[in-house]
Amino acid sequence: MSSALLQSxxxxxxxxxxxxxxxxxxxxxxxxxxxxxxxxxxxxxxxPEEIRMARIFALPAGLNFSAWAExxxxxCAGTACNGVEAGFWNxxxxxxxxxxxxxxxxxxxxxxxxxxxxxxxxxLFALLMAGALVPYQIFLYPMVxxxxxLSLYNTLPGIVLVHVLFGLPLVTLLFRNYFVTLPIELFKAxxxxxxxxxxxxxxxxxxxxxxxxxxxxxxxxxxIWNDFLLGLVFAGPDNLPMTVQLNNIVNTxxxxxxxxxxxxxxxxxxxxxxxxxxxxxxxxxxxIAAGAVKG
Numbered sequence: 001m002s003s004a005l006l007q008s009x010x011x012x013x014x015x016x017x018x019x020x021x022x023x024x025x026x027x028x029x030x031x032x033x034x035x036x037x038x039x040x041x042x043x044x045x046x047x048p049e050e051i052r053m054a055r056i057f058a059l060p061a062g063l064n065f066s067a068w069a070e071x072x073x074x075x076c077a078g079t080a081c082n083g084v085e086a087g088f089w090n091x092x093x094x095x096x097x098x099x100x101x102x103x104x105x106x107x108x109x110x111x112x113x114x115x116x117x118x119x120x121x122x123x124l125f126a127l128l129m130a131g132a133l134v135p136y137q138i139f140l141y142p143m144v145x146x147x148x149x150l151s152l153y154n155t156l157p158g159i160v161l162v163h164v165l166f167g168l169p170l171v172t173l174l175f176r177n178y179f180v181t182l183p184i185e186l187f188k189a190x191x192x193x194x195x196x197x198x199x200x201x202x203x204x205x206x207x208x209x210x211x212x213x214x215x216x217x218x219x220x221x222x223x224i225w226n227d228f229l230l231g232l233v234f235a236g237p238d239n240l241p242m243t244v245q246l247n248n249i250v251n252t253x254x255x256x257x258x259x260x261x262x263x264x265x266x267x268x269x270x271x272x273x274x275x276x277x278x279x280x281x282x283x284x285x286x287x288i289a290a291g292a293v294k295g
Contacts, residue, residue, distance in 0.1 A: 087245030110175025132169030154236025215287030
């Protein structure tokens with residue numbers, strides 16, 4: 001309906017000062033955000049000799065992907081020269097289960113708080129929101145002690161659990177705000193027909209929540225994939241995520257610094273979140289418009 005209205009309205013044709021200012025602002029924002037990415041890409045494609053010419057915005061003489069290959073599997077972090085490949089697979093093993101668990105539990109929490117309204121639900125929701133507002137650096141030491149007591153410290157299940165716990169307040173808020181926008185009559189009609197907690201959740205609420213599932217999954221995925229502090233503290237030396245591997249490569253280089261390899265490693269680390277945003281950006285906007293900012 002909204003698209004039909006937009007298409008039927010007259011298109012603005014006058015060039016006003018306000019419109020020029022708007023386009024100038026948008027263009028400056030594009031340059032502001034795209035320029036660092038441009039410098040990183042062209043630097044990663046240059047040879048060390050081209051980089052030493054100190055022409056930062058000059059295009060490379062040719063497409064040289066040797067720095068990308070070295071960053072993936074040959075860049076050294078201390079005495080280990082394995083690139084960011086091991087960190088990539090560690091990030092996959094951490095991110096996929098953490099996103100699946102946090103989105104599932106957040107959807108259940110939001111559904112229960114919105115429709116079933118258990119006794120003490122408002123207090124539980126307030127506590128979850130308080131947990132989202134407190135900087136998680138405060139929880140690091142208590143979490144280390146608790147996970148060490150459970151024999152989960154420096155393990156893959158331990159870092160997955162940490163990401164689920166720290167992501168749960170935000171995901172619960174997103175789903176709770178989305179579910180309160182749905183008609184309560186749907187829930188009442190299902191109850192009259194004899195449907196219970198899990199059947200209403202699985203057959204009615206989840207199919208209606210696809211846009212919000214996409215939003216929550218994208219936010220959680222990018223947050224967990226780009227995390228550095230929690231991975232450094234809780235993952236352990238065998239499960240270090242890609243961001244920690246990148247930091248080790250960039251900061252432990254000896255001799256002549258290989259800027260092209262550093263830039264290629266940075267691009268490889270950021271490639272997955274960028275791809276997800278580019279491929280599912282439309283779903284993300286739909287989910288946000290469907291209820292992420294309501295409630």
